Amino acid sequence: MRRRLITSTLAVVLIVIGVFGVSLVIVETRTISSSAQESVDSEALRLVSIVDSRLLGGDRVNAKVLSEQVAKKRYARIEIPGRATVEVGERPTGSVLRARATGEEGETVTVEETRSSVTREVGRTLLIIGMVALLAVVAAALLAVRQANRLASPLTDLAETAERLGSGDPRPRHRRYAVPELDRVADVLDASAERIARMLTAERRLAADASHQLRTPLTALSMRLEEISVTDDLDTVKEEAQIALTQVERLTDVVERLLTNARDPRTGSAVAFDLDEVVKQQIEEWRPAYRSSGRAIVCSGRPGMRAVATPGAVAQVLAALIENSLMHGGGTVALRTRVTGNQAVIEVTDEGPGVPADLGARIFERTISGRNSTGIGLAVARDLAEADGGRLELLQQQPPVFALFLSREARTRKGSGDPQRPVR
Structure with missing residues (x-):
């Protein structure tokens, strides 16, 4: 591409120089020839006027007198009726410029000049035009190389970016080239890189969440x-x-x-359900594991509560909290249900050492763990809770108290056949 740009630019410049250069040469050649002819004509008229004045004054007209009046490298011949012809200078040979003028006394003055002077002047003009054209070609070549590099280098860079995307490196480069069209391509590639990065992150996250859940x-x-x-x-x-x-x-x-x-992590399928059934299911499911570890899992609190969420998601959140207590906690694990405002709360606590002080604020971040675990469980649990409009919080670090807040089912108003909408 770089070679094509340089070749095309130089071709255009050469065509322009050729067209205008030939026209300029023709015009300058004609101008120089016309100027030389006008100079010879002027010389003839001037000599006629001098000869007329001398004849009228009775002065002599000879070569010695007129030699000072004729320009060098020119030839003049004065023909006076009844007198000998007077010649001044050396008569040129070959192609000449000739001018003839007749005076009032009948004399005839002929002035000749060789065309070599015109040819030399035309040659000098052609040399100047050629040098200017050469400078124009050199400048055009340099400009073509610069423009070719300016256009080709960004394209090469964009090709490398596309190759990086294809090889699995989705990092955007954020490079711009001060060329609107190329910057548009760079914008699209960066946007594609960000989308691919998000897709790969989502795939990795799905794989990690799946293996854990x-x-x-x-x-x-x-x-x-x-x-x-x-x-x-x-x-x-x-x-x-x-x-x-x-x-x-x-x-x-x-x-x-x-x-x-x-x-879509924000997508939920919340329904009203019996919270006690989910809690009971989790306790029965985890009791054998706790019994084999010599520990107990118990439940207390307000019975008969109904919440608005996805039962499967709530079960997964509780399972993550119970498993976290089994792995990192100690003693008896207690699940307690209570009500605060328009929310149902399930607290999970144990008698273990709790959450380290330096991890308290970051306990729900991915890859954050107090021991050699994946650090995914609590992060996934938080996402599941938020997908249904709830939230998962660490209320107390020592002993650890995790709380799952869920919207309660709205009660039916007295005297109205339509139930209230769930508070989300």
Whole structure:
């Protein structure tokens, strides 16, 4: 491309110089020839006037007298009736410029000059025009190279940016080139890089969330299947199979929830549900794990509360808090339900050492963990809570108290057949 730009620019400049240069040469040649001819004509008229004045005054007219009146390198011949012809200078040969004038006494003056002087003048003019044209070509070449580099270098840079995007490096470069068209392409590439970066981040986040969120249901499901495999009691098998089916349904809900959050983390499917059922389900699900660790999990607080949220999402949030207490806490884990204003609150606390002071403000950030864990669980739980219009907070660091705030179901007004809209 660089070579094409330089070639095309030089071709245009050469065409322009050729057209205007030829025209200028023709005009200058004619001008110089006309000027030389006018000079010879003027010389002839001047000599006629001198000869007339001398003849009228009775003075002599000869070559010696007139030699001082004729310009050098010119030839003059004066023909006077009844007198000898007077010649001044050396008569030129070849192509000449000639002028003839007749005086009042009948004399004839002829002035001649060789065309070589005209040719030399035309040559000097052509040399000047040629030098100017050469300078114009050199300037055009330099300008063409500069413009080619100015256009080709950004294109090469943009190609490298596109190649980087294709190789999986979505970092925008934010380079601009002071060329509107190229800057527009750079804007599009940077915007594409940012979109690709967001997509890759979302994919990585989905993979991390999936591995973390699916671990608990799969572990619980495997425990139920182990119970089935080691028992011969048909009633126990049926009970454990029913619980396993419940675990499969929850696993399906987790997968759907993860996919929904991957598309739009703000998307929720909130409904009114019985909060006690979700809390009871989580306690029954985690009690075997706590029993095997020599610990207990209990529930207290206000019964019969209903909240507006996604039951599966609330279960995942509680599971993340309970698992966090199992891994990092100690002693008995307590779930307590209460009401504050128009919100239902579920608190999860334990008797462990609590959250370190330096992690309190950042405990819900991804990759932040007090021990060798992924640091994803609490971040995912917070996102799930916020997707339904709730919030997850750390109320107390030592002992740790995590609280899930959910909107309560609006009660039906007396005397009105229409229930109130849930407070979101």
